[in-house]
Amino acid sequence: MSFFEENTPKIVSTIILLVCVTIIRFIITALIKRYAKHAEINEHRAILVSKYISFVIMAMTLAGVFMIWGVRTNDVYLAFTSVITIIGVAFFAQWSILSNITAGIILFFSFPFKIGDTIRIHDKDFPLEGEIDDIKAFHTYLRTKEGELVTYPNNLLLQKGVSIVNTTREEREFMD
Incomplete structure (x- = not known):
């Protein structure tokens, strides 16, 4: 056969x-x-x-x-738990990666701010204000008034105080 x-x-x-x-x-x-x-x-x-x-x-x-x-489910469970254990150890060693992924998921689903918003990050050592260009899984791109593109980790966006700055109509581009 x-x-x-x-x-x-x-x-x-x-x-x-x-x-x-x-x-x-x-x-x-x-x-x-x-x-x-x-x-x-x-x-x-x-x-x-x-x-x-x-x-x-x-x-x-x-x-x-x-x-x-x-x-056989025993074989699948063994392989799955082995892979998860290895990934868990690797992520534990790189906790910032895991915290950025978690923060990215929270930002995706809670929508505290959106692309195009101008935000102010309240950090005593490095205060920052900029318009959100893009929100990725690990980091957010902010464009400052000087035109600088800043990559900011998502976990810090959740840890620091963030204000959404109201901009007047003249300052913003018309977006359809």
Whole structure:
């Protein structure tokens, strides 16, 4: 008996699962983009949220493929816990990376300020005022009045006091 004859039900089930997941990902991405446009959320944030959701969906898909093919759960748990342990030790050694990722997620979902806002960071050693150019997972880009582009870690944005500075209409560009 050949491999294909023996595993036809598993192959068909896997293909059906992958097609369904692809359709679901497409629909969810379209819904997120539509919601972002309706709620006037920055497109960049919507794309990042889509990526995070796609990552979760792909992890669930991998679990589904494991179940279809009958992979022993003990082997999966062993591999998963080993990888998580290694990642945990690496992140513990680099706690600032982990804190920046966490702060980036908080900034993405809580929206305390948005791209285009002018903020003032209250730091006694290095006070800073600038317009937010972009918010990434690890850091935020601020443009000062002098035109300097400053990369500021997200964890410090959550630790320091931040004020949103009101700018007058004449100072800001017209954005449609």
